[in-house]
Amino acid sequence: MEIYNLEKAFQEKIDKEIKIEPKDWMPEAYRKTNLRQISQHAHSEIVGMLPEGNWISRAPSLKRKAILIAKVQDEAGHGLYLYSSAETLGTSREQMIDDLHSGKAKYSSIFNYPTLTWADMGAVGWLVDGAAILNQVMLCRTSYGPYARAMVRICKEESFHQRQGFDALLVLSKGTEEQKAMCQDAINRWWWPSLMMFGPKDSESTNSDQSMKWKIKRKTNDELRQNFVDMIAEQIKLLGMTLPDPDLKWNEAKKQYDFGEINWDEFWNVVKGNGPCNKQRIAARRKAHEEGEWVRAAALAYAEKKQLRTKAKVA
Amino acid sequence: MNTPIRKFYYGDIPEENTGGSINAISSNEKAWPLWEVFIRSKQGLDHKHVGSLHAADATMAIENARDVYTRRQEGISIWVVESKFIHASDPADAESLYEPAADKIYRHPTFYDLPDAVKHM
Amino acid sequence: MPHTKNALSFTLHLADTALILAQRNGEWCAHGPILEQDIAITNITLDLIGQARNFYQYAARLHEANENAVTEDSLAYLRTEGQFKNLLICELPNGDWAQTILRQFFFSTFQMLLFEKMKQSNNTQWVAIAEKSIKETHYHVKWSSEWVIRLGDGTTESHDRITKALDTLWMYTGEFFIPASYEMIEVTALKNEWMNKVKEVFDEATLTIPENVFMQTGGKNGVHTENLGFVLTELQYLQRVFPGAEW
Numbered sequence: 041m042e043i044y045n046l047e048k049a050f051q052e053k054i055d056k057e058i059k060i061e062p063k064d065w066m067p068e069a070y071r072k073t074n075l076r077q078i079s080q081h082a083h084s085e086i087v088g089m090l091p092e093g094n095w096i097s098r099a100p101s102l103k104r105k106a107i108l109i110a111k112v113q114d115e116a117g118h119g120l121y122l123y124s125s126a127e128t129l130g131t132s133r134e135q136m137i138d139d140l141h142s143g144k145a146k147y148s149s150i151f152n153y154p155t156l157t158w159a160d161m162g163a164v165g166w167l168v169d170g171a172a173i174l175n176q177v178m179l180c181r182t183s184y185g186p187y188a189r190a191m192v193r194i195c196k197e198e199s200f201h202q203r204q205g206f207d208a209l210l211v212l213s214k215g216t217e218e219q220k221a222m223c224q225d226a227i228n229r230w231w232w233p234s235l236m237m238f239g240p241k242d243s244e245s246t247n248s249d250q251s252m253k254w255k256i257k258r259k260t261n262d263e264l265r266q267n268f269v270d271m272i273a274e275q276i277k278l279l280g281m282t283l284p285d286p287d288l289k290w291n292e293a294k295k296q297y298d299f300g301e302i303n304w305d306e307f308w309n310v311v312k313g314n315g316p317c318n319k320q321r322i323a324a325r326r327k328a329h330e331e332g333e334w335v336r337a338a339a340l341a342y343a344e345k346k347q348l349r350t351k352a353k354v355a
Numbered sequence: 356m357n358t359p360i361r362k363f364y365y366g367d368i369p370e371e372n373t374g375g376s377i378n379a380i381s382s383n384e385k386a387w388p389l390w391e392v393f394i395r396s397k398q399g400l401d402h403k404h405v406g407s408l409h410a411a412d413a414t415m416a417i418e419n420a421r422d423v424y425t426r427r428q429e430g431i432s433i434w435v436v437e438s439k440f441i442h443a444s445d446p447a448d449a450e451s452l453y454e455p456a457a458d459k460i461y462r463h464p465t466f467y468d469l470p471d472a473v474k475h476m
Numbered sequence: 477m478p479h480t481k482n483a484l485s486f487t488l489h490l491a492d493t494a495l496i497l498a499q500r501n502g503e504w505c506a507h508g509p510i511l512e513q514d515i516a517i518t519n520i521t522l523d524l525i526g527q528a529r530n531f532y533q534y535a536a537r538l539h540e541a542n543e544n545a546v547t548e549d550s551l552a553y554l555r556t557e558g559q560f561k562n563l564l565i566c567e568l569p570n571g572d573w574a575q576t577i578l579r580q581f582f583f584s585t586f587q588m589l590l591f592e593k594m595k596q597s598n599n600t601q602w603v604a605i606a607e608k609s610i611k612e613t614h615y616h617v618k619w620s621s622e623w624v625i626r627l628g629d630g631t632t633e634s635h636d637r638i639t640k641a642l643d644t645l646w647m648y649t650g651e652f653f654i655p656a657s658y659e660m661i662e663v664t665a666l667k668n669e670w671m672n673k674v675k676e677v678f679d680e681a682t683l684t685i686p687e688n689v690f691m692q693t694g695g696k697n698g699v700h701t702e703n704l705g706f707v708l709t710e711l712q713y714l715q716r717v718f719p720g721a722e723w
Contacts (some may be wrong), residue, residue: 100721109505112514113426133409216718339415426519
């Protein structure tokens with residue numbers, strides 16, 4: 041078939057909501073876009089383990105410690121599922137990890153912000169995971185089969201993450217004056233970066249149009265961001281806290297919340313590596329990977345030896 | 356005919372007819388092989404493909420599958436198989452492989468219009 | 477009642493040991509050598525925290541006759557170094573993957589034998605906790621044994637590293653079998669079986685059991701290495717800074 045016809049047949053499949061599977065023909069750009077998006081998503085899960093992992097040793101109760109560990113471990117699992125689905129597009133996990141470490145591959149900028157107090161564990165769960173979930177629920181219906189299947193599994197597991205975050209903040213909001221202050225401070229620091237998680241405005245997003253047409257994405261950045269604001273602006277009332285945006289108010293005509301302008305200068309700077317923790321995050325990942333090299337090599341060497349011995353026995 | 360699947364991708368297709376490309380692997384490190392994981396969620400059901408993971412050998416692959424894919428009691432039995440040993444049909448053959456079954460409607464019970472008086476059939 | 481006092485001390489010893497090892501293993505979370513193993517060791521960490529909580533909750537109930545304010549958290553977060561009764565080996569720094577693995581292997585092999593014995597005790601709480609925990613421990617033994625063999629018989633580097641870890645850790649294994657006055661299970665009797673199991677794995681791993689090593693003790697009676705103070709400082713920080721707060 042001519043490329044033109046292949047592309048036409050491909051788009052027809054997408055339009056008919058037929059999932060694309062690894063061995064199917066796909067346009068080069070579709071493969072690349074998926075690979076970029078899925079590997080970025082995987083990297084975000086893995087780098088995202090670090091700011092929360094910080095607090096495992098200091099969690100204030102045994103119950104909270106167990107919850108936090110389970111959550112950070114889930115993120116490792118999610119990274120693993122996503123790397124696996126990206127691998128179906130023909131790039132090895134090693135390659136993706138190399139790209140992360142060299143700075144070629146990006147990950148969600150939110151994880152370049154520091155976790156400074158225990159309340160940050162709550163705020164990250166409620167706001168950051170809350171924002172991620174909106175995106176991920178949409179991605180359960182994405183057009184690339186392995187990605188969609190990974191997302192279904194992730195969404196199922198992720199549902200406790202946001203709840204435990206809100207629960208942790210709820211306890212703080214009813215606690216001592218110091219705890220209330222800690223809670224408000226964490227919300228203040230995480231609110232704007234959470235809004236930035238949805239990416240540039242639709243008018244400035246370069247990847248959005250084609251991704252929508254291919255049904256990799258099914259809602260625009262601005263749509264998702266609005267959903268998020270509407271959800272959080274209601275939930276925060278239950279905490280008795282405030283969001284740090286004087287322009288936030290209900291718009292009766294539009295039946296949604298209006299909110300203030302995001303600091304896009306900060307957004308682009310953090311993306312480009314100038315966030316508070318960009319260097320530390322990548323350094324930590326590199327260190328783990330490099331220090332693990334002899335471990336991985338030993339396991340492989342042993343597996344090979346064992347195989348040779350088994351063969352020798354048989355012969 | 357089976358199309359053997361190459362390392363890393365249980366869904367690879369030759370570059371020349373995909374429009375896609377396969378990136379070169381720049382890392383010098385030899386990676387642990389990829390394994391496909393199948394889990395029986397409860398006694399009486401089939402093992403079902405749930406995903407993949409990396410492991411140095413089969414023992415480790417089963418343990419990794421246990422640690423990765425059954426954290427929430429998703430299974431009671433695990434199969435693993437190294438991805439490179441899976442053979443898959445070629446999507447290009449899909450029409451000739453699967454469509455000929457479409458007109459064999461007499462294979463389905465609903466094809467037969469029996470009198471209502473016939474019970475339990 | 478000396479009997480209750482001993483039961484309490486022994487329960488706390490078991491709880492502290494599980495918690496401190498969980499605290500150490502928890503440091504691997506997000507820093508493991510490969511994703512799959514990061515997840516694996518974190519599962520062990522979660523199992524150990526679960527065990528620690530079960531023992532602390534029981535210890536809190538043993539307290540209750542006299543003091544109402546005792547909870548699993550007050551026991552974990554508001555006792556000092558001298559009151560902690562964990563085994564010394566648990567509080568040592570993780571070192572590299574070889575040291576972490578070898579410690580887990582020594583400890584889990586011991587713990588499995590201990591829990592087997594506990595299942596036969598006449599304390600129904602211990603029996604219940606041991607029965608639940610032993611299934612987890614069985615897996616920890618399997619997982620860590622396999623890794624000891626892999627590293628011992630893997631590459632020259634991995635063999636050197638685990639040999640070095642053995643040199644660091646062996647002097648802390650004697651404490652398993654030296655009973656404290658409160659200990660209600662005859663740990664001395666577990667030594668032979670433990671040695672046999674270690675030898676079996678070491679043979680396959682091409683490692684040799686060291687001889688004539690002077691054994692360190694003290695943890696069971698609250699005399700620790702310098703490490704524990706730092707471990708508790710981090711563990712207890714929030715409870716100490718904000719006394720009485722709920723989390």
